[in-house]
Amino acid sequence: MKEQTIPVTVLSGTLGAGKTTTLNHVLRESDNRDLAVLVNDMGEVNVDADLVAESSDISADEEELIELSNGCICCELRGDLLDAIGGLTRNREFDAIVVESTGVAEPLPVAQTLTLGFDQSDLDPTEFYEETGIEPLEGCHLDTTVTVVDAHQFNEAMQSDEVLDDDGTKKHLGDLLVEQVEFCDILLLNKCDLVDEETLAEIEETVEVLQPRAEIIRTTHGRVDIDEIIDTDRFDFEEASRSAGWMRELQEPHESAEEEHGVTSFVFEARRPFHPERFAELLDAFPENVVRSKGHFWLAGREEMALMLNVAGQSIRVAPAGNWIAALPPEERDEQFDAHPELEEMWDDQWGDRGSQLVLIGTEMDHESIREHLEICLLTDEEMDADWDAFDDRFPTFEEPEAGEDGEPEDPDGQEEIGIAD
Numbered sequence: 001m002k003e004q005t006i007p008v009t010v011l012s013g014t015l016g017a018g019k020t021t022t023l024n025h026v027l028r029e030s031d032n033r034d035l036a037v038l039v040n041d042m043g044e045v046n047v048d049a050d051l052v053a054e055s056s057d058i059s060a061d062e063e064e065l066i067e068l069s070n071g072c073i074c075c076e077l078r079g080d081l082l083d084a085i086g087g088l089t090r091n092r093e094f095d096a097i098v099v100e101s102t103g104v105a106e107p108l109p110v111a112q113t114l115t116l117g118f119d120q121s122d123l124d125p126t127e128f129y130e131e132t133g134i135e136p137l138e139g140c141h142l143d144t145t146v147t148v149v150d151a152h153q154f155n156e157a158m159q160s161d162e163v164l165d166d167d168g169t170k171k172h173l174g175d176l177l178v179e180q181v182e183f184c185d186i187l188l189l190n191k192c193d194l195v196d197e198e199t200l201a202e203i204e205e206t207v208e209v210l211q212p213r214a215e216i217i218r219t220t221h222g223r224v225d226i227d228e229i230i231d232t233d234r235f236d237f238e239e240a241s242r243s244a245g246w247m248r249e250l251q252e253p254h255e256s257a258e259e260e261h262g263v264t265s266f267v268f269e270a271r272r273p274f275h276p277e278r279f280a281e282l283l284d285a286f287p288e289n290v291v292r293s294k295g296h297f298w299l300a301g302r303e304e305m306a307l308m309l310n311v312a313g314q315s316i317r318v319a320p321a322g323n324w325i326a327a328l329p330p331e332e333r334d335e336q337f338d339a340h341p342e343l344e345e346m347w348d349d350q351w352g353d354r355g356s357q358l359v360l361i362g363t364e365m366d367h368e369s370i371r372e373h374l375e376i377c378l379l380t381d382e383e384m385d386a387d388w389d390a391f392d393d394r395f396p397t398f399e400e401p402e403a404g405e406d407g408e409p410e411d412p413d414g415q416e417e418i419g420i421a422d
């Protein structure tokens, strides 16, 4: 039963946020607990594991410290993660296990690996285990996901277009930070010593918009009460997957009125396309109090592919979001209809499923004014009859998926998002 197995805490956070510092603090404070740690490092030499070994009495010789080097546990080392944790728990009982991810790791796939074993493979889990020889995770359970945020770098990182390389996969620092914030049970707002109270309050406001479910704890040098992050029984995969503010809004759409700190949200929907020039202009000067926006949209002239808008703070990015079902060959379209009966209801005789659905979350937002701004970007009746390909379109172009693909490029580089507001 879940309660009787060993609780696993996963620490995520961008490079230098303070994960190792937090881990060392936990080890120092855990005299009465028998902990095992697993440290993942992208490089060949696991610097973080060395730091942990140096500053605590935990050691690899005692099989308490496992190093996973040369890759990332959110992608190519997923199997190794299961294997390593399985190995840890096979021979010894621990009170808890703490996993320190690399700074480029996305917490969602790590959590998936730990909860479902393995699920993003074409193989079903049974086949996967048979073929790889990896044992399903037994004897422990994912208990708490913690994201360590560097308060000093937060605003800069949110706006950053810096591209990080996760073993071939390109990730924008800003996107990664948002993903780490959006998927966690506990958020440690670290390096509070370097930031004034006003800035801290602002960051907290933003973080609460991105992730209303997590508990935010201010820390300096990772000094947190360890009961807050070890054996808390907080993790719930379903809840964590739905906990991002924008996702909650999409699943339970409501025009939220005033909430805490003036945070409100709404969904904008439209069944005619955006004018590429007007919409690009709006994104260039997007209302500052929209803290988060995410969703797909229809751009006039792009009748094959839906685009994805991803706004987080000052960062605005556009990425491909797959083919419109209406653009698929008839047999595939039929398959989609069989799989998604709800399509029938929203299907337009002329345009099929094409349309836009954007979640907007922000502080002190004037919903009516933002709605109007978005509506002005939609094609007018006259423009609906014009030649859409003649419109000035400076949105990035993305390679169209082969017929029969769903638009999710297999090569992650193909998903590289490009800011249009540069």
Ligand SMILES: Nc1nc2c(ncn2[C@@H]2O[C@H](COP(=O)(O)OP(=O)(O)OP(=O)(O)O)[C@@H](O)[C@H]2O)c(=O)[nH]1
Pocket (backbone or CB within 6 Å): 013, 014, 015, 016, 017, 018, 019, 020, 021, 022, 048, 102, 103, 190, 191, 192, 193, 194, 219, 220, 221, 222
């Ligand atoms: N001023 C200040 N410095 C801190 C704090 N927490 C950590 N640091 C310093 O920030 C630097 C990075 O901390 P780490 O704990 O190594 O960060 P990390 O997240 O493990 O970094 P990577 O493993 O490289 O991803 C170190 O020099 C720490 O001493 C803090 O609260 N305040």
